[in-house]
Amino acid sequence: MIGRLAAEAAENAPNVIGLLLQWGVPGLVVALMLLGWLVPKPSHEQMRTDRDAWKDAYERERDAHQATRDAFVDASRSAGAAVETARTATGLLDRLGHPSNPGAMT
Known part of the structure; x- marks a missing residue:
């Protein structure tokens, strides 16, 4: 069969x-x-143009994301410095006899 x-x-x-x-x-x-x-030459040229456009868009987007990451790092450092300043000020006020939380006195 x-x-x-x-x-x-x-x-x-x-x-x-x-x-x-x-x-x-x-x-x-x-x-x-x-x-x-x-493939015909016009199609090939169009594919190359599209490829270059997408590559440029990718690189611009990558650079923008890197700038955003850098801004977050700077903001985190600034926030850390602000927290450390607040801790130092609170400790200093406590040593001088001032309450660190005025609302807690009542």
Whole structure:
């Protein structure tokens, strides 16, 4: 049964070599275009333009994110310095006899 199916498939199989020989170079060019291995020059230029535009957009976005990360680092340092200043002021006021939380006196 399997042998008979294989024989039928072999009889009905397209003759690829014969088709290529019949169509020659134009057939090969069409086949390569259909497979996407060969593209027309305008399409290729458009793909290159798109590639360059996306690359530029990626680089600008990467730089913007780096600037945002740098701003967060600076803000974190500033906040840390403000907290340390507040702790120092609280400690100093406590040593001078002033309550650090005036609302707690009542």
